Amino acid sequence: MSNKMKAIMKREPKMGAELVVVDIPEPSDSEVLVKVIATSICGTDAHIYKWDRWSQSRIKTPMIFGHEFAGEVVKIGRNVRGVKVGDFISAESHIPCGYCKVCRNGQMHICTNLKILGVDTQGCFAEYVVIPEICAWKNNKDMPPHIAAVQEPLGNAVYATLSSEITGRSVAIFGDGPAGLFSTGVARAAGASMIFLLGTYEFNLNIGKKMGASRTINVLQEVEYINKIIEETEGDGVDVVLEMSGAEKAINEGFKVLRKGGTFVAFGIPSDEVKLNFAEALIFKGANVIGINGREMFRTWVKMKELLNSKKLDPEPVITHQIPFEKFNEGFELMLDTKDHKAAKIVMRL
Numbered sequence: 001m002s003n004k005m006k007a008i009m010k011r012e013p014k015m016g017a018e019l020v021v022v023d024i025p026e027p028s029d030s031e032v033l034v035k036v037i038a039t040s041i042c043g044t045d046a047h048i049y050k051w052d053r054w055s056q057s058r059i060k061t062p063m064i065f066g067h068e069f070a071g072e073v074v075k076i077g078r079n080v081r082g083v084k085v086g087d088f089i090s091a092e093s094h095i096p097c098g099y100c101k102v103c104r105n106g107q108m109h110i111c112t113n114l115k116i117l118g119v120d121t122q123g124c125f126a127e128y129v130v131i132p133e134i135c136a137w138k139n140n141k142d143m144p145p146h147i148a149a150v151q152e153p154l155g156n157a158v159y160a161t162l163s164s165e166i167t168g169r170s171v172a173i174f175g176d177g178p179a180g181l182f183s184t185g186v187a188r189a190a191g192a193s194m195i196f197l198l199g200t201y202e203f204n205l206n207i208g209k210k211m212g213a214s215r216t217i218n219v220l221q222e223v224e225y226i227n228k229i230i231e232e233t234e235g236d237g238v239d240v241v242l243e244m245s246g247a248e249k250a251i252n253e254g255f256k257v258l259r260k261g262g263t264f265v266a267f268g269i270p271s272d273e274v275k276l277n278f279a280e281a282l283i284f285k286g287a288n289v290i291g292i293n294g295r296e297m298f299r300t301w302v303k304m305k306e307l308l309n310s311k312k313l314d315p316e317p318v319i320t321h322q323i324p325f326e327k328f329n330e331g332f333e334l335m336l337d338t339k340d341h342k343a344a345k346i347v348m349r350l
């Protein structure tokens with residue numbers, strides 16, 4: 001193998017990205033080198049591509065981004081024990097230190113010294129990527145690469161949706177992006193009684209129907225939808241709200257449709273501070289609030305494997321595009337198109 005590889009790099013602090021040729025990275029004693037087979041574009045990557053305020057404050061150029069992928073292990077560090085050359089793996093993108101109080105408390109996914117692949121380290125939009133052994137998740141050999149690649153975002157949905165009792169419960173999912181669509185599939189698999197999916201794109205809401213939504217609501221078109229949800233839940237509101245959009249309006253409306261004593265699961269990341277009536281939304285409502293970041297390492301992955309193996313959960317409808325790696329610009333344009341939005345999860349193949 002040559003010692004060079006193609007990679008999608010954010011070379012300068014400005015909009016866009018470039019296809020470059022760089023050295024293949026070398027794994028340290030505790031790391032593995034992976035040949036990437038499929039990699040998917042995350043909302044985070046679209047932020048980095050666009051070079052918005054968040055990326056400007058967080059990303060140091062030049063860097064290879066991307067953190068969702070599947071590939072084959074081609075080289076291992078000398079201390080690596082759990083992974084072999086030839087293994088087909090996906091990766092947990094949260095890189096924990098292993099030693100802080102939070103890690104020691106069994107919550108590595110929110111480690112105090114957390115690093116994120118492709119944000120704080122060189123990412124997977126490349127022919128090869130290096131990850132710590134601890135972040136490697138072994139897949140069944142027969143898992144299709146495009147499915148294996150999206151397990152990182154699918155895992156967010158598994159963690160968020162199963163973080164409270166969902167079987168026999170009514171749920172409102174805010175946000176029709178991949179996170180909301182995956183969550184719809186998980187809620188269906190887990191036996192939610194009623195699944196309202198709220199979003200703004202007809203294209204995505206239709207995928208939501210395939211994923212098992214009982215009712216989809218286009219919040220730009222349907223009026224009085226908050227009252228309708230409350231009516232359709234016998235006047236109580238839903239048992240669980242999954243907030244997957246990060247929009248201030250959705251957060252506020254989420255608390256409005258939540259029944260007293262219900263659970264509000266917060267996953268979507270607001271771009272600014274959020275104004276909320278704390279007393280009404282949380283205290284008088286007796287709301288339970290759960291913040292979700294990443295995936296539990298590796299409880300979420302274990303559950304996800306079972307859901308996928310049993311075919312109770314099928315993420316296929318959410319993967320709307322598979323494009324060649326070199327055509328990455330097309331992928332980002334599809335994702336950033338808010339006028340004629342016709343994409344959910346986009347996978348790039350190498």
Ligand SMILES: [Zn+2]
Binds near residue numbers: 042044153
């Ligand atoms: Zn992601």
Ligand SMILES: [Zn+2]
Binds near residue numbers: 099101
């Ligand atoms: Zn730690």
